[in-house]
Amino acid sequence: MIDQATIDRIMDAAQIVDVVSEFVTLRKRGVNYIGLCPFHNEKTPSFSVSPSKGVCKCFSCGKGGNVVHFIMEHEQLSYYEALKWLAKKYNIEIKERELTDEEKQAHSLRESLFVVNQFASEYFQNILYNNIDGQRIGMTYLRGRGFRDDIIKKFQLGYSTDNHDALARAALQKGYKEEFLVKTGLCYRKEDGTLRDRFWGRVIFPVHTISGKVVAFGGRVLSAATKNVQMKYVNSPESEIYHKSRELYGIYFAKQAIVRQDRCFLVEGYTDVISMHQSGIENVVASSGTALTSEQIRLIHRFTNNITVLYDGDGAGIKASIRGIDMLLEEGMNVKVCLLPDGDDPDSFARKHNATDYQAYINDHEVDFIRFKTDLLMEEAGKDPIKRASLISSIVKSISVIPDAIVRSVYIRECSQLLQMEEKVLIEATAKLIEQAREAKFKEQQRKKEREQRLTATPQASVPESSPEAQTNETPAADSTSETGNAPFPSEPAPFPTEPYTSYIPSEGNEQKVFYAKEEDLVRMLIRYGEKVMCYVENETGEQIPFTVTECIASGLKEDELQFYDPLHRLVLQECEAHLNDPNFNPERYFIAHPDPAVSKLAVDLVSDRYQLSKYHSKGQKIVSDEERLYELVPRLLLDFKLSIVEEEMKHTIQALANPEIANDPQRCLEIMKRYKELQETQSVMAQHAGDRVVLKL
Template sequence: MIDQATIDKIMDAAQIVDVVSEFVTLRRRGVNYIGLCPFHNEKTPSFSVSPSKGVCKCFSCGKGGNVVHFIMEHEQLSYYEALKWLAKKYNIEIKERELTDEEKQAHSLRESLFVVNQFASEYFQDILYNNIDGQRIGMTYLRGRGFRDDIIKKFQLGYSTDNRDALARAALQKGYKEDFLVKTGLCYRKEDGTLRDRFWGRVIFPVHTISGKIVAFGGRVLSAATKNVQMKYVNSPESEIYHKSKELYGIFFAKQAIVRQDRCFLVEGYTDVISMHQSGIENVVASSGTALTSDQIRLIHRFTNNITVLYDGDGAGIKASIRGIDMLLEEGMNIKVCLLPDGDDPDSFARKHNATDYQAYINDHEVDFIRFKTNLLLEEAGKDPIKRAALISSIVKSISVIPDAIVRSVYIRECSQLLQMEEKILIEATSKLIEQARETKFKEQQRKKEREQRMTETPAVQPSVPDTPTNEPQATDTTPDLNNNTPLPPEPTPANTYTSYIPAEGNEQKVFYAKEEDLVRMLIRYGEKTMCYIENNEGEQVPYTVIECIATGLKEDELQFHDPIHRQILQECEAHQHDPNFIAERHFIAHPDPNVSKLAADLVNDRYQLSKYHSKGQKIVTDEERLYELIPRLLLDFKLSIIEEEMKNTLQALTDPIVAQDSQRCMEIMKHYKELQETQSIMAQQAGDRVVLKL
């Protein structure tokens, strides 16, 4: 792990205009720079770079952030990989924390396996280009498949001769250990202890991670070497660095195109990916003949919500592969299916068509997965009532995992027409499955909560933390007042104690969320700034900061931010507000957590200025000049909106059938609702008749 001092050094050295200019042509506009966005196709520049703040943002697609986020997005790297990229550019030595002996050993093993795989890849490529058999057999085969030399080189294809221990001997001569050759799967030991190459007599397809490291190989036997060989393809076995269920072939070469096109094509094999690249379609990956796994889905979901599965028309293969696609639906991805003409697979079809024709065919023939699955199973079921019943159950199960209620409703209506069945029956069946899934999830959460409670129970007396916020007003008024003594804010409350009936996700369009984000924006931009001066218990005038006002204002009503990242930001503000030279904006833009730093970079952008207005028609008054007025208004608006949302979801919780059967739980929820009503009434009195601030 990179230590914070090194991260700060990298952030100080990395000039965002310098970095972005490597990928985007920029021209100056005022104090900023603009250019065409590298993340989507556009003709009018909307990508803005601010050298003073060290952030960039596309005001069309919304992507941007600080210099690390730009490299993460453009090069599709992890946070620490992006830091290392910048460190290399600016010749900064990476200092990582001291690892334990076990971590050092594991890290050393992984790095050794990567090194051995890199050697093997270069060895296979050397054989392909410089060995007689490599040229005569390997290269002849690849060119016979229609692969151009530049594509062969791009995918680092290689060849292994019929000599069954050639790689092993070459590696040992170079000083690589036998143990590493076996652990990577490049070789295996025979009964007599000698090493044997796994991929002899085959064309080699290296498998790359998302960052470009080689983790495995696939080898295809050639027709001239098929004697006594049972399998056409041999793949590397699972190892310390390779887990087949977590890798997608071609993802390293496709990631930028997937982001740019906002769509991913999924095919089955190595040659399908390579041929489509050669035809000009680069946003394509392969599952390498296996059913999709949740890890592979998450890998695709990092780049796009849209996926099109290409099938070659083999009915048996289609039926086998659609079983795992429900997981894609559950992730909320938009799935389409395209059947290629009879006799063609993605590889052969790509060799016959250019990118424009290929893309046009897909656009004309792709259909939504649910419709595709319904038509496919209908054709199979025919008039058999038992098969039709099984078909309906299968379709309903697929629809039930879709998280968006509107999308579910559309599919139910369409399937009702296709299946010639009453829509009401399908709705009831879908609702039943959803309820069963919700009940199962609820029970799992309860069991998890019980386990956590048992683990935290200790004989010692612990300070009690209420399970649900009581929202009772505090006896002491802690709002800033120039004429009254005001106690300093209490110590920060752990951000993980927050309990709410509001759903954890999907609140971005809610009123309370926008107001919460406004407060977080003020924390990041002006957190350490003094709003006003107040008199403490000793009669001294002390500065009262934005951080203190927001933190105290929330605690007096036992409220917290709903979003966990927002809670983390407030907690860190409280923890560091008295540190010398603490500046919230600088602290969070350079934060080691990429989610926090990305949010901070978005919120400090000048386009998000809350308001600038003329005071009495004379001058422009900025937010910073009226913090004493702006912060309390924003704070009260947020409190009212989140209590309103909490009340709505609290009532909704009472409609849960599981809760309805638990009288004690019902009483707890009703008590919570009553407390919220009381708090809302008090706040409404505080608000009086004032007009709620509109942003």
């Protein structure tokens, strides 16, 4: 475990803009930064980073948190693993105790697979540099391809000997489990149950995630011992950590260059990427021979809107891959295509030219994708009217997927001239395809909704959530463990009221109710200003003592025997009370850095500028902030909440009386009516404080 002092050092050192910038292209907007959200597909930036608060948040999908929770979500790490990631980045030494056997077993399968892959990567590199066959076969091949030693080391290339189980034996000797060797795809089981290396006799190309973790391998056959092997390249199979549709070879080494150049080159293979890096062009990634996927496109789109696809002179290859480029247009990217000279691919061309010449050739020969596709298909169609009609349909389809109406209009006008067709015809054809796409999307959404409804319609053994059956606010209605698997919510509520009351408000589905919004307002005040002195009150001896926001809210709820509806909100109030007397306690910093991501996310949501409660001009036209009028604002918000939740409680308490099971139980009916009467009296008193007249009838 990591001690709190070290955690504080990490949190102080980690700059959220610096960390997020490794994964997202950020642009300054006012005092904050914005970019495309890395957690969902979007074309308009809605991901905001606040350097002053040290938080980030997507105002579209809602994900966010502090710097630790960003790394947890993005890299799928645990809380302590994310801290280690940041400590390594900022060169902070971590001293921790030895993990127990139980804690070791608690490590996720994903992390175990990454550990095994890292071991394999180091093993393959060691063979390449220190084994006779590695030097004689592997290194000879790589240098024969023109790769310099620094480039070989940079991309962590390696070699696996002709021995069919050398890696398996080495891994087992080091204590790695057979299960993980098989699940990563490094080995597979033969019919007799023995392990066999997947990559024997091959030069190894590790595939890295965007953060640099080894997620998979590619192996190219080399020696004579493998001459009967049919496949030149073998790649890791899909696993819990590797999905080839989501990975791009070279993205880890290219991301910073892509941001600097605001441009990405897309090639096909491993050696294409490596050779271009060696020539000085680093903003390049490869789809590794697979058809381009939407996940890969979004990965590129995080860093730039501009992409240039490099093709060799293989016409068949161009036509096969050209279909996938429509997906780039659909994502709103600016797509260009560059044909290399006949007989050259990105790898061979890079070995013949330096970066300046390579860039100059691309700049001189790259063309817009729509024009490139039109010229390519026009040449094939010739004067055949049927082929020309098919060509026009294909081009119109490409134009129709472009999300920006202005860009579509420009393309239609240009294609009208190239194809010698009336612009009106192309506009109508494009509009028809767009409408068809919308209908198809709507139908798919309807089907998805129906599937979800069928799943949720399964009868439950427990009382339905919408039932007016009573629930007790003593324990949370949901499972006591947060969805992230970290610190669970307390099984007991905040220390008030002394005797928990029975609530008939349904356990879920109340987020749109008035009382819930009022409750959030109070929690927002706790997180922002919980430790602030709201006013001074006189004690029994006549002494003026400070009265904080936390004390005002806690005592106000206890006074009327009420409590927050949401267990997470109750937890916030409970922890505010527990730490209120701690020196230098800052609720905002405390909750944003909370180890439970659910708490941290709540804090980020509630301190975001978009949720500013109020700023108004006083008579002197001076802007008055919330903090300057806490003595007025907090009591008003507290009263609004108490009125709204009492009203909601009364409504559902009356509904409970309509339940046949309760109606037939005189004792329970009497208890509920008594509770309703108490709520009625409480509401009457609160209404008087609010200056309202409320006439109530049972």
